[in-house]
Amino acid sequence: MAKKKKEAPLTGITISKEDDFSGWYTELINKAELADIRYNIKGFVVYREWATITIRKMYKKTEDLLEEKGHLPLTMPSLIPESNFLLEAEHVEGFAPELFWVTEAGNSGKLPERLALRPTSETALYKMYSMWIRSYKDLPYKRYLSCQVWRYEGKMTRPFLRGREFHWIESHNVFATMEGAMEQVKEDMESTYQILQDECCIPMIFFQRPEWDKFAGAVHTYAADALMGSGKVLQLPSTHLLGQNFSKPFDVKFVDTDGEEKYGYQTCYGPAQSRNYGAMIAYLGDDQGLVLPFDLAPIQIVIIPILFKEKEDIVLTKAKEIFERLKNKFTVKIDDSDESPGSKFYNWELKGVPIRIEIGPRDLEKNQMVLVKRHDGKKIFVKDPDLEKVVDEIAQNYTREIKEKSMIDFESQIELTYEKDAAIEAIKNGKIVACGFCSIDLDGERCAEIVEKDIGAEVRGKRVDEEKHEFATCLICGKPASCTVYLAKSY
Amino acid sequence: MAKKKKEAPLTGITISKEDDFSGWYTELINKAELADIRYNIKGFVVYREWATITIRKMYKKTEDLLEEKGHLPLTMPSLIPESNFLLEAEHVEGFAPELFWVTEAGNSGKLPERLALRPTSETALYKMYSMWIRSYKDLPYKRYLSCQVWRYEGKMTRPFLRGREFHWIESHNVFATMEGAMEQVKEDMESTYQILQDECCIPMIFFQRPEWDKFAGAVHTYAADALMGSGKVLQLPSTHLLGQNFSKPFDVKFVDTDGEEKYGYQTCYGPAQSRNYGAMIAYLGDDQGLVLPFDLAPIQIVIIPILFKEKEDIVLTKAKEIFERLKNKFTVKIDDSDESPGSKFYNWELKGVPIRIEIGPRDLEKNQMVLVKRHDGKKIFVKDPDLEKVVDEIAQNYTREIKEKSMIDFESQIELTYEKDAAIEAIKNGKIVACGFCSIDLDGERCAEIVEKDIGAEVRGKRVDEEKHEFATCLICGKPASCTVYLAKSY
Secondary structure, three states: OOOOOOOOOOOOOOOOOOOOHHHHHHHHHHHOOOEEOOOOOOOOOEEOHHHHHHHHHHHHHHHHHHHHOOOEEOEOOOEEEHHHHOOOHHHHHHHHHHOEEEEEEOOOEEEEEEEEEOOOOHHHHHHHHHHHOOEHHHOOEEEEEEEEEEOOOOOOOEOOOEOOEEEEEEEEEEEOOHHHHHHHHHHHHHHHHHHHHHHOOOOEEEEEOOHHHOOOOOOEEEEEEEEOOOOEEEEEEEEEEEEOOOHHHHOOEEEOOOOOEEEOEEEEEEEEEHHHHHHHHHHHOEOOEOOOOHHHOOOOEEEEEOOOOOOHHHHHHHHHHHHHHHOOOOOEEEOOOOOOHHHHHHHHHHOOOOEEEEEOHHHHHOOEEEEEEOOOOOEEEEEHHHHHHHHHHHHHHHHHHHHHHHOOOHHHHEEEOOOHHHHHHHHHOOOEEEEEEOOOOHHHHHHHHHHHHHHOOEEEEEEOOOOOOOOOEOOOOOOEOOEEEEEEEEO | OOOOOOOOOOOOOOOOOOOOHHHHHHHHHHHOOOEEOOOOOOOOOEEOHHHHHHHHHHHHHHHHHHHHOOOEEOEOOOEEEHHHHOOOHHHHHHHHHHOEEEEEEOOOEEEEEEEEEOOOOHHHHHHHHHHHOOEHHHOOEEEEEEEEEEOOOOOOOEOOOEOOEEEEEEEEEEEOOHHHHHHHHHHHHHHHHHHHHHHOOOOEEEEEOOHHHOOOOOOEEEEEEEEOOOOEEEEEEEEEEEEOOOHHHHOOEEEOOOOOEEEOEEEEEEEEEHHHHHHHHHHHOEOOEOOOOHHHOOOOEEEEEOOOOOOHHHHHHHHHHHHHHHOOOOOEEEOOOOOOHHHHHHHHHHOOOOEEEEEOHHHHHOOEEEEEEOOOOOEEEEEHHHHHHHHHHHHHHHHHHHHHHHOOOHHHHEEEOOOHHHHHHHHHOOOEEEEEEOOOOHHHHHHHHHHHHHHOOEEEEEEOOOOOOOOOEOOOOOOEOOEEEEEEEEO
16 A cells, blocks of 8 residues: 555643643644644645535634624725825834735736735725715715635744634724714724624733834724733733824825814724634633633534444434524434544544534333534533523523633632732732733833833733723832733733 | 826716727726726736626625535635646647746746746645545535736736636535536536526526536536527636546545545536626616616615705705615615716616615605616605615616516527528528537537638637427538537627
8 A cells, every 4th residue: 555644643731721821732733633833835724625615614704793883894905006105104103014916917027016915904094085075964874895804924823813814804994084984993992802702601801001102003902902811911802092194195085064164083803713713712722622601612412322233223313303402493413424432522522513412222121312512522421302492501501601611700710919020029929910000001111111021921902891900100110100010911 | 287187077977888898898887887908918917896896796696605505715815836837738739828936036036936826726736635525425526716816818818808817716526426427517507597597697508518618627518608698608606527537637536425435526617707797787787877786786876866955954854864764675776976866866876876865955845756677777765664664675676677678588699500601691690500410529520610610709618508499410520410509609
């Protein structure tokens, strides 16, 4: 027999999440076949079937929510002429190091102008907005795109968490007033909680990012940090108050009720990202593999017939009957492959299927079956006529149960510190540091550099919800504190 | 007041479809705000909200159908290294003139290898298939991608119908035998009928394309031609039998039941394209604007309150009541803007909303409302308690009614011709020509060139369903005919 390259056989995960998070994540991605990093361009990965299905479900929920809140979808070209970027100086400066450029086409060689693969769509879209928006009647103007973007990322890439091509939803909105725009920012933050916390069970908190860390061209950036446990955070969706920073150079104007022509106030927001998926599987997964919220699982129920000789037919028939009873309400699969029951259990646990139904000849005799819940491993013996009722109950409670375990009280994560050494110690101990800070305007950037160098953490910014802690002085420079900030390590 | 560029005000379509199809199509696109060609890269257009929503619904139907038939989704990078293309000689030769190249990134300048924007994904995907597929147990291997592709198109571009970036679904499949692959081609053709004919009401027929007109690298190409009326056709989805043409250079192998390692047999298929949307709106639309199948309309029912002074409140209250009664089952909108009722009628006809409900003070007195069906303009007076029943009936029959009008019997479109002059005449008269042909292998290419030059039509290929007409000799060279082919002008 000819030799053929093979993947390692599918077995359980061998690295403990607690001991080696990074190794565990890589093994999870490979063993559960979520992504393939062997694609032959650095930083570009294939999202495999199981991940694609869940990411789509996450997209769908986000799109539905945006549409409920009055956003309409659009489809934009993915290339942006270089000249568009040059219109907003801060934006181009921020994104220039990250752009991929199309410079040649067909047999005709060089293009007359370089075309960027979009890193984000402001500079493509706002040129159109200036043609589409005419009057106050068109406002608020709320749109979104579901698309991919490309960034020539310098940092190490990781499947879903950081790549040179990633998938997201971006929403772009125009208002008559700054207050209207700020209301949108608040709505965006609420939507983020609805999607990430309620649907994906990821605990998170919003910070207003410091000036040196905001979106290129924004007035302010408000970003969700996922609380990944042990003090580390991961940046998730952010919403940006753009004010008139783009509407002026891109000429996004409207005739107001008073007949005057005015520049619009804008916001943009990135609610969905392949990164959300990465955060979810990293945060919820365990040493058996994936744990997925019920709605987001590609398969919700797997039926495993336990086959013994001479009893195969009746068990298989029963398995099919169960399938028929459940298939209209749930995504169900019968695994009748010739693997052993044990290896089937491992495999579907690895894949995070929420409910496993085991049915064998003995169960049949007792007119029962065994249900096992993935997220807590609980076994439930169910009498045949109760099946639908019990499955319904599990389905209804499953995501809430995960969430009850996964939510983290932010207050319990933080440590209030009044001097640098205490902050260094707290970060080492897996805490998020709350401290006084001189300023999150550009004046404070030097102190932030010291935080990074000496404390090994980043200034994540000012808490957006109610701030309960006050400090008199800046942890670093000792000058009067203008606000409380939070320091954390980030992924 | 400052000057501001404005779009033309929204009014009805002024060009007749029958007199000037091309002018009509352009006006439809602009007035109904379906696409914007003012994006500043040649051949790249924006799909606006109304088109995006319908295209998504078409995608969703296609994805659901593919998944029902055992395909799973994947997400592939959109860039392909130049070296991948070089593996299949015919493929690279066919696509080289159409590739956009990424050559630079960030501040670091030139990339070590040119990266193509994918024109189609064979050369990206099959390298992965060679790593993923191991055994006959993995077959059939049926996958699909929903993505966009880029082609540096030389022909004149048109919104939806031909562009340098377009959106599609591509399915890529591997089988143990050539017969298995051919069965997939048949399934694909059936799916095309289900989507395009049944859902989109586009009459069509499948041809096996001549050898000189097949997909680069395929054994055979089977392509749907939409019958656009007056003898012209428009190429829609095609499915390709690839045999082992790609599996050999890309090393897509499996261990068969006999323990031997063998190359797989492949197919690929592009069921959904933005072009399908273009074909649908072009074919079904009329001089009032869009006509859309019921399921595919972004808004299915528009309620127009006819407002007179002092009766405004009770009419608006009634409109809202109707909205509440219908909104759970249909996509409904109340148009309470301050436009005149007449201009609202025009606008929603232009947009192709299937059902318009008019309600005024007199209707209220009579406890009735007026329903108007977009596709045939029929007015129906409905007593208030009958509303739900009547709307249900219209909704159920609407698409079927469009289809009954739109289907074209292929036989009625063709003219059997036995000499060139008759064929020239038939094409002039808006017919599709059926004739004898020497060969659709490469031997016949010279005769096809004469068809194009002298008759002004293209050899579309050999009919895939039953052929009823036989000819003794080739229309062009007079040699014995090997088959019957069809000649038509195409868009």
